[in-house]
Amino acid sequence: MHSGKIRHIIAIIACLTAFALNSKAQFKEEAFSQTYNDTTYSASADSTDQLFSIKELFRGLSHKQTIKVGTMFAGSVILPGSAQIYNRDYWKLPIVYGGTGALAGTGGYYLHQYNQSKKQYDRFMAEKTAFETANGTEYPHMAPVLNTKAKQTGTWLMLGAGLFYWGSLLDGVINYQTDEHPLPGKATLYSLLVPGLGQIYNGELYKVPIYIGGLMTAVHFLTLNNLNYKRFKRIHNEASQPDNNSPISAETAKWYRDVYRRYRDYSIVATAAVYFLQVIDANVFAYMHDFEVDDNITMNIEPTIICPDNAYALNTPVFSNSNNAVGMRIGFRF
Numbered sequence: 001m002h003s004g005k006i007r008h009i010i011a012i013i014a015c016l017t018a019f020a021l022n023s024k025a026q027f028k029e030e031a032f033s034q035t036y037n038d039t040t041y042s043a044s045a046d047s048t049d050q051l052f053s054i055k056e057l058f059r060g061l062s063h064k065q066t067i068k069v070g071t072m073f074a075g076s077v078i079l080p081g082s083a084q085i086y087n088r089d090y091w092k093l094p095i096v097y098g099g100t101g102a103l104a105g106t107g108g109y110y111l112h113q114y115n116q117s118k119k120q121y122d123r124f125m126a127e128k129t130a131f132e133t134a135n136g137t138e139y140p141h142m143a144p145v146l147n148t149k150a151k152q153t154g155t156w157l158m159l160g161a162g163l164f165y166w167g168s169l170l171d172g173v174i175n176y177q178t179d180e181h182p183l184p185g186k187a188t189l190y191s192l193l194v195p196g197l198g199q200i201y202n203g204e205l206y207k208v209p210i211y212i213g214g215l216m217t218a219v220h221f222l223t224l225n226n227l228n229y230k231r232f233k234r235i236h237n238e239a240s241q242p243d244n245n246s247p248i249s250a251e252t253a254k255w256y257r258d259v260y261r262r263y264r265d266y267s268i269v270a271t272a273a274v275y276f277l278q279v280i281d282a283n284v285f286a287y288m289h290d291f292e293v294d295d296n297i298t299m300n301i302e303p304t305i306i307c308p309d310n311a312y313a314l315n316t317p318v319f320s321n322s323n324n325a326v327g328m329r330i331g332f333r334f
Contacts, residue, residue: 072172072176073189076172080096081093083171084172107157110154113150113154121143124143190282222264222271226260301329
């Protein structure tokens with residue numbers, strides 16, 4: 001496999017891992033039910049709260065405690081099959097490891113065959129150039145054939161291995177058991193893995209064509225601008241040669257190349273923006289699914305004592321604190 005493709009795969013896995021480890025808010029179901037004026041609040045509570053715990057993950061895998069869907073997902077990203085173990089779907093483990101391992105191993109073999117033929121071809125071309133430069137005659141040997149079929153086969157097999165890995169993540173989220181519906185963590189991960197699936201899970205089907213259409217439009221312009229960028233890059237390289245007969249000058253081709261490269265970059269940003277927007281949308285509306293505003297709205301106004309230093313006020317009579325002030329409390333009930 002080319003080093004560029006390996007870097008892309010590593011980047012995707014790193015992004016999934018970072019998202020799972022650093023997005024606890026999406027998986028913290030009590031985020032909208034906290035009591036911020038609770039007198040039992042401990043100043044050290046937040047500092048000891050962990051985003052991800054290996055101990056918690058393995059306790060969940062041994063079924064000694066219930067873990068959040070985000071923890072399970074993070075474990076599956078790092079250790080494929082973790083979600084199937086937590087969900088007690090043990091029969092799926094041979095499919096996950098067997099399918100991923102067989103496809104990745106076979107794909108790696110075919111890509112190795114291609115790389116070997118590429119090295120032989122490059123070596124031949126270097127010898128051919130050196131011979132013709134030194135002797136002024138054509139190199140007498142035939143060029144070895146590049147095994148492009150092995151490259152195509154290996155690429156497709158590696159893609160299949162990636163699909164098995166992706167499928168194991170999606171399967172884990174689908175089979176995660178919870179009494180809450182919709183669960184914000186599941187909605188977030190659904191949209192992260194399959195754009196629009198989080199909206200379907202939330203029951204907001206009308207949003208699916210909007211986001212899918214936005215993604216398809218952004219990807220269309222990304223593909224188009226990338227093709228034009230490569231086209232004018234090739235034209236510029238040809239026009240820069242001393243003996244070129246290109247109808248487009250090198251300067252003009254360079255201008256178009258830079259324009260389409262800039263448009264391609266804008267298209268990448270637009271694609272990423274639409275993708276993450278639908279992930280955020282699925283998360284927010286899963287949290288707010290039971291928030292309703294009807295005609296039963298009331299407002300009450302009452303006097304209150306404003307205590308700037310709540311910790312001090314808890315241990316001090318109210319009127320003995322000179323920093324206190326009298327104010328009005330306004331409350332709304334929906």
